[in-house]
Amino acid sequence: xxxxxxxxxxxxxxxxxxxxxxxxxxxxxxxxxxxxxxxxxxxxxxxxxxxxxxxxxxxxxxxxxxxxxxxxxxxxxxxxxxxxxxxxxxxxxxxxxxxxxxxxxxxxxxxxxxxxxxxxxxxxxxxxxxxxxxxxxxxxxxxxxxxxxxxxxxxxxxxxxxxxxxxxxxxxxxxxxxxxxxxxxxxxxxxxxxxxxxxxxxxxxxxxxxxxxxxxxxxxxxxxxxxxxxxxxxxxxxxxxx
Amino acid sequence: xxxxxxxxxxxxxxxxxxxxxxxxxxxxxxxxxxxxxxxxxxxxxxxxxxxxxxxxxxxxxxxxxxxxxxxxxxxxxxxxxxxxxxxxxxxxxxxxxxxxxxxxxxxxxxxxxxxxxxxxxxxxxxxxxxxxxxxxxxxxxxxxxxxxxxxxxxxxxxxxxxxxxxxxxxxxxxxxxxxxxxxx
Numbered sequence: 443x444x445x446x447x448x449x450x451x452x453x454x455x456x457x458x459x460x461x462x463x464x465x466x467x468x469x470x471x472x473x474x475x476x477x478x479x480x481x482x483x484x485x486x487x488x489x490x491x492x493x494x495x496x497x498x499x500x501x502x503x504x505x506x507x508x509x510x511x512x513x514x515x516x517x518x519x520x521x522x523x524x525x526x527x528x529x530x531x532x533x534x535x536x537x538x539x540x541x542x543x544x545x546x547x548x549x550x551x552x553x554x555x556x557x558x559x560x561x562x563x564x565x566x567x568x569x570x571x572x573x574x575x576x577x578x579x580x581x582x583x584x585x586x587x588x589x590x591x592x593x594x595x596x597x598x599x600x601x602x603x604x605x606x607x608x609x610x611x612x613x614x615x616x617x618x619x620x621x622x623x624x625x626x627x628x629x630x631x632x633x634x635x636x637x638x639x640x641x642x643x644x645x646x647x648x649x650x651x652x653x654x655x656x657x658x659x660x661x662x663x664x665x666x667x668x669x670x671x672x673x674x675x676x677x678x679x680x681x682x683x684x
Numbered sequence: 685x686x687x688x689x690x691x692x693x694x695x696x697x698x699x700x701x702x703x704x705x706x707x708x709x710x711x712x713x714x715x716x717x718x719x720x721x722x723x724x725x726x727x728x729x730x731x732x733x734x735x736x737x738x739x740x741x742x743x744x745x746x747x748x749x750x751x752x753x754x755x756x757x758x759x760x761x762x763x764x765x766x767x768x769x770x771x772x773x774x775x776x777x778x779x780x781x782x783x784x785x786x787x788x789x790x791x792x793x794x795x796x797x798x799x800x801x802x803x804x805x806x807x808x809x810x811x812x813x814x815x816x817x818x819x820x821x822x823x824x825x826x827x828x829x830x831x832x833x834x835x836x837x838x839x840x841x842x843x844x845x846x847x848x849x850x851x852x853x854x855x856x857x858x859x860x861x862x863x864x865x866x867x868x
């Protein structure tokens with residue numbers, strides 16, 4: 443062990459000594475400028491080499507360059523074609539048809555301040571958090587369902603989960619944000635606008651699957667109920683949240 | 685010539701390394717080779733060329749982040765290539781490797797190591813007195829941090845020879861210290 447330690451120390455001493463030696467030796471060597479004068483590096487061949495390096499780099503980036511150019515050409519063509527075709531009445535009609543068709547399959551649910559009547563929206567400047575949602579009472583839950591979890595996902599989102607032994611569930615989400623917007627695909631469900639306790643509510647229901655969702659807003663919270671349940675029961679649950 | 689060097693390396697990174705070495709250390713390598721070859725310009729160029737090829741073979745061993753170490757690396761290789769050309773190396777190495785080095789008594793207790801202010805001066809002085817072939821190997825080991833196997837590759841020597849030379853160089857340097865009553 444002593445021998446190893448001694449060797450390590452000696453190696454350390456040697457390393458420093460050799461560094462000192464090298465420094466002294468390099469001091470004796472003429473400066474870079476003098477050396478360059480004595481043994482000039484051929485600038486011509488150096489430039490040639492640098493040009494070659496650039497060429498190699500350029501050659502490597504060539505496919506990317508072509509790809510970029512192709513993308514620009516395609517973009518220009520699409521823009522020009524769009525500009526030309528939009529002048530045609532038939533094309534304009536086709537675009538409108540497509541947009542209408544798309545909107546037919548989606549419904550936009552918007553609870554932002556501007557979209558609701560003033561008397562149904564709380565105009566207070568303060569944002570309510572779901573911690574205050576304890577004051578909400580879920581007055582009706584069908585028989586057989588049990589509360590399995592309450593999750594505060596954020597300060598503004600709380601979810602109540604009820605499940606039944608048969609595998610059905612009711613998820614009640616309470617959102618205290620003042621603006622809630624969503625586009626919902628209604629391709630597989632029936633869409634209805636109904637009234638829950640005098641507030642507008644959006645009901646999506648699939649009869650075959652016996653599942654659906656109901657979204658509505660009272661004067662403080664936006665409520666979202668998603669469930670596997672009969673439609674009448676779903677509405678009853680919504681009406682009893684007070 | 686640089687175009688030739690660039691054509692024999694594969695990656696872009698290596699090409700940049702070779703260009704840097706050629707641009708910054710070509711003159712130094714020529715100067716170092718000249719110290720061995722005196723005024724034979726043709727041979728100096730050949731030695732630098734051989735050194736460049738050797739450097740390219742071992743590009744991964746050279747660390748360009750420390751120019752002084754890189755310079756030492758290139759200088760040692762150029763010097764050795766110049767020596768090869770003079771055909772001095774073989775004769776010298778045979779005679780040196782066969783020389784008997786006096787075995788020194790080791791004081792093994794590190795607590796007894798005394799490092800005086802002039803320790804480094806004594807060692808540096810002793811390094812000057814070392815034979816070139818010992819010194820170059822030690823420079824590659826202690827300055828460039830190369831392993832014995834890597835040094836053997838660079839200097840075209842059997843690894844065993846490298847080990848022996850490092851051992852002997854250390855013994856010589858230790859002896860120099862002992863003569864001044866410094867025990868390591």
